[in-house]
Amino acid sequence: MLRLFHSGRINGAWLAFLGSIVVLGLLIAMLAWPAGSEPSKTPLLVYCAAGLMTSVTAIAKEYEAESGVPIHLNFGGSQTLLAEFEINKRGDLYLPADNSYLGMARKKDLIAEVIPLASMNVMLAVKKGNPKGIKVLDDLLKEGVKLSQTNPDAAAVGKLTREKMEKLGRWEELKKHTTVFKGTVNDVAADIKIGSVDAGFVWDVFLIQYPDLEKIPIPELDGVSAKMSVAVLKSSANATAALRFARYLSARDKGLKEFERNGFKPLSGDTWTGTPELRLMSGAMLRPAIEETIIAFEQREGCRVTRVYNGCGILVAQMKSGQHPDAYFACDSTFMTQVSDLFLDSTEISTNQLVIIVKKGNPRNIHGLKDLGQANLKIGVGHEQQCALGALTKNMLETAGRYNVVAKNVKVQSPTGDMLVNQLRTGSLDAVIAYASNMTNNKEELEAIGIDIDCATATQPYAVGKESGNAQLALRLLDAIKSGASKERFVKNGFHWQGAPK
Amino acid sequence: MAQPQLIRARSDVPFYVAFGILGSTYVFLIIAMLIADLRFTTGPHLLQALSSPEIRYAIKLSLISCTITTILSLWVGVPLGYLLSRFQFPGKVAVDAILDIPIVLPPLVIGLSLLILFQTPFFRALDTLFPITYAVPSVILAQFSVACAFAVRTMRITFDQINPRGEQVALTLGCSRSQAFWMVVLPEARRGILTAATLAWARSLGEFGPILIFSGATRMRTEVLSTTVFLELSVGNIEAAVAVSLLMIAAAVIVLTLLRVFGSERTFGKAFEP
Numbered sequence: 001m002l003r004l005f006h007s008g009r010i011n012g013a014w015l016a017f018l019g020s021i022v023v024l025g026l027l028i029a030m031l032a033w034p035a036g037s038e039p040s041k042t043p044l045l046v047y048c049a050a051g052l053m054t055s056v057t058a059i060a061k062e063y064e065a066e067s068g069v070p071i072h073l074n075f076g077g078s079q080t081l082l083a084e085f086e087i088n089k090r091g092d093l094y095l096p097a098d099n100s101y102l103g104m105a106r107k108k109d110l111i112a113e114v115i116p117l118a119s120m121n122v123m124l125a126v127k128k129g130n131p132k133g134i135k136v137l138d139d140l141l142k143e144g145v146k147l148s149q150t151n152p153d154a155a156a157v158g159k160l161t162r163e164k165m166e167k168l169g170r171w172e173e174l175k176k177h178t179t180v181f182k183g184t185v186n187d188v189a190a191d192i193k194i195g196s197v198d199a200g201f202v203w204d205v206f207l208i209q210y211p212d213l214e215k216i217p218i219p220e221l222d223g224v225s226a227k228m229s230v231a232v233l234k235s236s237a238n239a240t241a242a243l244r245f246a247r248y249l250s251a252r253d254k255g256l257k258e259f260e261r262n263g264f265k266p267l268s269g270d271t272w273t274g275t276p277e278l279r280l281m282s283g284a285m286l287r288p289a290i291e292e293t294i295i296a297f298e299q300r301e302g303c304r305v306t307r308v309y310n311g312c313g314i315l316v317a318q319m320k321s322g323q324h325p326d327a328y329f330a331c332d333s334t335f336m337t338q339v340s341d342l343f344l345d346s347t348e349i350s351t352n353q354l355v356i357i358v359k360k361g362n363p364r365n366i367h368g369l370k371d372l373g374q375a376n377l378k379i380g381v382g383h384e385q386q387c388a389l390g391a392l393t394k395n396m397l398e399t400a401g402r403y404n405v406v407a408k409n410v411k412v413q414s415p416t417g418d419m420l421v422n423q424l425r426t427g428s429l430d431a432v433i434a435y436a437s438n439m440t441n442n443k444e445e446l447e448a449i450g451i452d453i454d455c456a457t458a459t460q461p462y463a464v465g466k467e468s469g470n471a472q473l474a475l476r477l478l479d480a481i482k483s484g485a486s487k488e489r490f491v492k493n494g495f496h497w498q499g500a501p502k
Numbered sequence: 503m504a505q506p507q508l509i510r511a512r513s514d515v516p517f518y519v520a521f522g523i524l525g526s527t528y529v530f531l532i533i534a535m536l537i538a539d540l541r542f543t544t545g546p547h548l549l550q551a552l553s554s555p556e557i558r559y560a561i562k563l564s565l566i567s568c569t570i571t572t573i574l575s576l577w578v579g580v581p582l583g584y585l586l587s588r589f590q591f592p593g594k595v596a597v598d599a600i601l602d603i604p605i606v607l608p609p610l611v612i613g614l615s616l617l618i619l620f621q622t623p624f625f626r627a628l629d630t631l632f633p634i635t636y637a638v639p640s641v642i643l644a645q646f647s648v649a650c651a652f653a654v655r656t657m658r659i660t661f662d663q664i665n666p667r668g669e670q671v672a673l674t675l676g677c678s679r680s681q682a683f684w685m686v687v688l689p690e691a692r693r694g695i696l697t698a699a700t701l702a703w704a705r706s707l708g709e710f711g712p713i714l715i716f717s718g719a720t721r722m723r724t725e726v727l728s729t730t731v732f733l734e735l736s737v738g739n740i741e742a743a744v745a746v747s748l749l750m751i752a753a754a755v756i757v758l759t760l761l762r763v764f765g766s767e768r769t770f771g772k773a774f775e776p
Contacts, residue, residue: 013688020573027566027573031638045636050719050736057721074636074718075733084715087617088635186736193740194542209738 042238043070044245045090047081049097051186052228054209055262056095059255063248067274069241077184079154086110089235092242095249097185098156098226111231113243113476115250118264122160122224123204124216125192132198137170137218140199146179148188148197156226157185161201164224189213205263227267240302248272250472271469276303278470278477281319283331283388284309284416285352285435286460289493290329293486297477305477311387311415326465327474329481331388332458344471346463349481350495352435354389354396354456356449357424364430366449369397372431373405380423380432381406386415388458393433396456421446437494459498536751543744551745556721557730560746563641564727565753568706571645575653575702576695583657583698584683588666604651612647613715616640620716636718641726644712649702656701660694661687700758707754727753 048056053075060071074081078096082105085091094111096102105111126134132145140147150158158181165171179197182188188200193212203226207213230249236242249255251272260266270276282290287309294305308315308325312335319325319339328343330336336346358366364377372379382389390413397403414420417434424432425445435458439446462481464474480486487497551557582601586594604612619625620635634640664687672682688695710728717724719733727750734743 011684013684020576024570024573027570031563031566031570045720050733053733053737072636072718072720072723074720075736076714076719080715083614084617084718087614088621090635184736186738189738190735190740193738206738 041069042241043072044092044238044242045072045074046093046095046245047085047091047233048073048075048095049078049081050075051097051184051203052095055255055258055264056249059249059258060245062254062258063245067244069245071245078156082110085233085235091233092236092238093246094231094233095228097228099229100156100159100226102229102231105231110234112234112236112239113232113246113479114229115231115246115269115472115476116227116229116267117250117269118256118259118266119225119227120264121204122157122164122201122221122226123207124199124218124221125189125202125206125213126199126216127192127195128212128214130214130216134199134216137174137220141173141177145177145199146197147174147177148180148182148191148200149174149178150185150188150201151181151183154183155185157188157201157203160224160226161221164220168220170220208263225265228264239300243301244274247276247473268471270472276301276470276473278303278305278327278473279308279325280305280327280329280474280477281308281310281315281323281325282329283312283315283335283460284418285331285389285437286329288440289350289437289490289495290481290486292489293480293483294477296485297480301473301476303473311383311389313383313386313388313391314415324465324467326468326470327462327477328465329460329462331460332392333461334391335388336461336463340463342465342467343463344466346461347478347482348459348461348498350460350490350498352437352458352460352495354392354433354451354458355436355439356431356451357421357434357439357446358431358449359424360445360447362447362449366431368449369400369402369406369451372402372409374409377409377431378411378429379406379409380412380414380420380429381410382417382420382434383413383415387417389417389434390415392456392458396451396453399455400453435494440492440494460495539744539748543741543748547741547745548748551742551749556725557746557749559722560725560727560730561749561753563638563725564707564750565757567638567641567645567726568703568757570642571649571706572653572699572703574642574646575650576699578650579653579657579698579702580688580691580695582654583659584661584687586654586658587661601651601654604648605655609648609709609711610715613644613712616644616647616712616716635716636720636724638724640717641713641724644716645706645709647712648709649705652701652705653698656698657691657694660691660698663694664690696761700761703757703761704754707750 046056046060053073056073060073063069064071074091076084078098078101081094081096082101085094086108094102094105102111102114124134124137126132132139134140134145139145149161152158152162162171165174180191182191185202189202189206189210191197192200192202193210199216202213204215207215230246232239232242232246247270250269252266252269254272256266256269280294294307298305308318312331315328316335316338319328319342324342328336328339329349333346333348336343356366356369356372358364364374366372381393382391384390384394394403397406411429412420412423414423417438420429420432420434421438421442423429425442436448439448462478464471464478468474490497586598617635620629629635632639634643668686668690669682672686673679677685708728710732713724713726713729714732719725719729721733725733727746730746731743731750734740734746
C-alpha cells in the first residue's frame with residue numbers, strides 16, 4: 001500500500017488531486033443540469049451569417065414559440081459556415097449573407113431547395129454628421145479622406161463594388177485611395193463607427209444596426225444590390241421540418257416582415273400556412289409522368305397539392321371563368337398562350353408525339369394517315385375544343401390534307417387520350433390518334449404507328465400563377481418536376497424530355 | 503571603499519530608468535486599451551449585457567468550461583511534464599515536437615482539425631453515442647486541445663528546475679517512485695502547477711477560433727464569452743462587445759487573483775509540506 005499518510009495526516013498533494021476530481025464532478029454536473037429538460041422535438045440546426053443575427057434570432061424565437069421546434073442558430077461568416085457543413089455533413093439550413101455562397105454550395109452539391117428572402121443595396125457610408133463633408137464619389141479621392149473597403153475576393157460588398165466601379169472605370173483610382181481592405185463588411189462599418197476611417201462601402205441595412213452611420217447617396221451605386229436566400233442542406237435528416245421553417249423565414253407575413261424591419265428589401269414570398277395547399281391544373285396526359293413526383297414533393301415539403309387533371313380546353317375554360325390555380329401544366333403551349341395573362345413566364349418540360357394507336361398485330365393494316373380513310377374504320381380522336389390532343393390532331397390532319405377523309409370515319413371525340421385508349425381496348429374502336437405516352441401502360445396489347453409530320457408534336461409548358469400566394473412553393477414544384485428522377489418518369493411514360501435536369 | 507559605491511550609485515540610476523521605461527511601455531499600453539474600452543461603453547451597457555440571458559449563459563459556460571479544461575490539463579500536463587523532464591525514451595524528440603503543434607498552429611486550424619477528426623468513422627460513432635460536435639463537450643475539447651500544451655510545457659520546465667537529488671534521496675531511503683513523486687516532487691512543484699493552471703485557464707477563456715468552428719456559435723448552447731464578443735461585433739453592437747470584453751477581463755482578474763491567493767505559500771503551503 002502506498003504510504004500516503006505522513007505523521008498522521010493525508011499527503012497534501014494527494015488531497016489536492018482528490019479535490020480536483022470532486023471539483024470536476026461538480027462542474028460537469030452543473031453543465032449537465034439544464035440539458036435534462038431538452039424538448040422532445042428534434043431541433044433544427046441553422047448555419048446563419050452573423051450579420052443576419054438580429055433578424056433571424058427574432059424570427060427563430062417566434063417560430064419556436066409557435067411550433068415548439070427548437071431552432072439552434074449557429075452564427076459565423078458565410079464562407080466559414082460553408083466550410084463547416086461541408087466537412088461535418090450535418091445541419092438543416094444555410095442562410096448566407098449573399099447568394100454567391102449558395103452558388104458555391106450548389107457546386108459542391110451541398111444544398112437542395114433554395115428560397116429567396118430579401119435584398120440589400122451597397123451604400124457609401126460615413127460617420128453621422130459627415131465630418132469630412134463627403135458628397136460625391138470624387139470626394140473619396142481627396143487628400144486626407146480615409147476609405148475602408150472589404151476585400152473584393154472575400155466579401156460580397158467588395159465584390160459588387162469592384163464590379164460596378166470597374167464598369168465605370170473608377171476602380172483603379174478608388175483602390176489606390178483605399179486606406180485599408182478588411183475581411184468582412186462588419187469590420188468596415190466598425191471602422192467608420194470608431195472613427196479610424198472616414199468612409200466605406202457597406203450594406204444599406206447597416207443604417208439600422210449602426211445608428212452612428214450616415215448614407216451618402218451617390219448615383220454610381222444605384223441598383224448595386226445583393227440577394228439573400230435560405231437553402232435546405234442535403235445533409236438534413238429532417239428536410240420537411242427544415243422546409244417548414246424555411247417557409248416561415250420566407251413568408252411575406254412572417255419572416256420577411258422582420259427582415260423589412262431591419263432594413264432589408266423583402267423579395268416576393270408566399271403567405272404563411274403550416275401546411276400550404278397548392279392548386280395545380282394539369283393536362284390529363286401528364287398525370288402518369290408527374291403523379292409520383294408530386295407525391296414525393298408533398299411528403300418532403302409537408303404540403304398538399306390539389307391536382308385538377310383534365311383536358312386542357314376544359315381547364316382553360318375554368319381559368320377564364322375565374323378559377324386561378326397556383327400553377328398550370330399544359331398539354332401544349334397553345335393552351336398556355338390562351339391564359340398567358342394569368343401566369344408568369346412558362347418553362348417547357350417535355351414534348352409528346354402524336355401517333356396512331358391500334359391493337360397489337362394491327363388487324364386493319366394501318367401504316368399511316370393515308371390508311372385512315374378506308375371504309376368501315378372506327379376512329380377516335382381528341383375533342384377539338386376540349387383538349388390539346390384534339391386541337392393538335394385537327395391541325396395535323398389539316399396540314400396533311402386528310403382532315404375530311406378521316407373525319408367521316410371518326411366515331412368519337414374524347415376529352416383525354418386515355419379515354420380513347422380505353423375505348424380502343426374494349427374493341428369499340430379500330431384506331432385512335434393519341435399521344436405516344438397514352439399507351440405506355442398497355443404496350444403488350446397495343447401498337448403505335450408513327451406520323452411523320454412536324455406539327456404532330458405537343459410541347460408541355462409549366463407556369464406559376466401571377467397572383468398565387470404560393471408562388472415560391474409552385475416554383476419549387478417546378479424544380480422537382482425538372483429533377484433527374486422526374487425526367488426518368490417522363491421518359492418512361494413516352495415523353496421526350498425538354499427541360500434540362502438541374 | 504567609498505569609490506566603488508559612488509560609481510554604483512551613479513550607474514544604477516540610468517539602469518533603473520531605462521528598464522523602468524522599457525518595462526512600463528507595455529503596462530501603459532494595456533492600461534490605455536482598458537481606458538479606451540471603458541470610454542466606449544457605459545454602465546447601462548454593462549447592465550444590459552449582464553441582464554441578457556444569452557450573455558449570462560455565456561459567462562457561466564465560460565467559467566465552468568475553463569475550469570474543467572484547467573483540471574484536465576493538469577491531469578495530463580503533470581504526468582507528461584514529469585516523464586519528459588526525468589526520463590530519456592526513444593522518440594522523445596518527436597513527442598516534444600508534437601507538443602509544440604498546438605502552440606504554433608493558428609487556433610482556427612485546431613478547430614478545423616477537430617471537426618475533420620470527428621468525421622472519421624470511430625469518432626463519428628462516438629459522437630452519435632455521446633454528442634460532442636456542436637455540443638458543450640466540444641467547447642471543453644477545443645479549449646483542452648490548446649490549453650493542455652501550455653500546461654505540459656510549464657510542468658516540464660518546473661520539473662526540470664527541481665533538483666532530482668531530493669527524489670533520489672527519497673528513493674534510497676526506501677520510497678517507491680510513486681511515493682517519491684507524491685511526497686517529494688509534487689509539493690516542490692506547487693508553484694509550477696499554479697502557473698500551469700493559470701496559463702491553461704487564461705488560455706481557455708480567450709479561446710475563440712477552434713470553438714467557433716468546432717462548437718459553432720449557437721446561443722444558449724455553445725456560446726462562450728469570446729463568441730459573444732464576435733457575435734455582438736457582427737451585428738454592429740460594439741458597445742455590447744466592449745461590455746462583454748470588460749466582463750471577461752473582470753472575470754479573469756478575479757479568478758486569477760483567487761488562484762494566486764489560494765495557491766500562495768501561506769494558505770496552501772502547509773498542506774503541501776511533506
